[in-house]
Amino acid sequence: MAEPLIIVNLKAYAEGMGEGAGIIAAAAEEIGEESGVTIGVAPAYTDLHPIAMHYAVPVYAQHIDGVAPGAYTGHVTAEQVRAAGAFGTLINHSERRLTLAAIEASCAAARKSDLQTVICTNNAATTAAAAALSPDYVAIEPPELIGSGVSVSKADPGIIERSVMAAKNVNPGVRVLTGAGISTGECVRIALELGTDGVLLASGVVKAKDPAAVLRDLVSLI
Numbered sequence: 001m002a003e004p005l006i007i008v009n010l011k012a013y014a015e016g017m018g019e020g021a022g023i024i025a026a027a028a029e030e031i032g033e034e035s036g037v038t039i040g041v042a043p044a045y046t047d048l049h050p051i052a053m054h055y056a057v058p059v060y061a062q063h064i065d066g067v068a069p070g071a072y073t074g075h076v077t078a079e080q081v082r083a084a085g086a087f088g089t090l091i092n093h094s095e096r097r098l099t100l101a102a103i104e105a106s107c108a109a110a111r112k113s114d115l116q117t118v119i120c121t122n123n124a125a126t127t128a129a130a131a132a133l134s135p136d137y138v139a140i141e142p143p144e145l146i147g148s149g150v151s152v153s154k155a156d157p158g159i160i161e162r163s164v165m166a167a168k169n170v171n172p173g174v175r176v177l178t179g180a181g182i183s184t185g186e187c188v189r190i191a192l193e194l195g196t197d198g199v200l201l202a203s204g205v206v207k208a209k210d211p212a213a214v215l216r217d218l219v220s221l222i
């Protein structure tokens with residue numbers, strides 16, 4: 001198995017913007033160094049550059065559009081987020097769904113700009129389709145559990161197992177993350193035991209009183 005990866009998605013949470021993004025990125029850097037686990041953050045576009053400049057953590061965009069630089073008002077290109085310091089990008093997050101054609105275009109654009117690609121999916125079938133596009137990671141997240149505080153690891157381990165199998169059957173080179181309701185080291189341990197390579201989470205860290213304490217717990221059983 002590859003080194004586990006934890007990505008903290010700051011979404012558009014007020015607690016995860018500006019100073020809050022810095023606090024979480026600093027905690028990710030500290031606990032990442034302490035534990036040896038890679039902990040990335042996916043801040044708002046407006047925080048991408050400052051976070052990438054000041055913290056030694058992989059920084060992910062939350063979305064990119066699959067268009068080349070040009071006349072695309074309101075779009076965000078792979079080149080732009082790469083220039084802002086992004087290491088990778090989420091694609092097709094449950095809160096930013098795309099068509100299959102747009103997922104492919106975003107993935108191709110990201111690859112062209114040397115961005116690591118994480119395609120989010122909602123079940124085993126879409127995981128298989130995403131894996132066929134050869135991203136670096138697919139991230140299976142049952143939408144009904146996102147932000148619920150109920151962990152996918154405990155509430156729906158079957159979807160993780162089926163998705164790991166679907167991804168490996170289609171493309172053994174693709175690594176698998178899971179997310180939705182993840183908030184403890186036990187959730188992470190179960191996810192890894194079910195064959196994933198890490199987790200994608202948000203509210204458990206972003207809305208915590210002490211994000212560093214949650215991150216320390218998340219890596220404690222790896």
Ligand SMILES: O=C[C@H](O)COP(=O)(O)O
Nearest residue numbers: 009146147180181202203
């Ligand atoms: O990107 C993260 C996922 O949507 C999970 O969110 P959550 O950890 O708040 O459930």
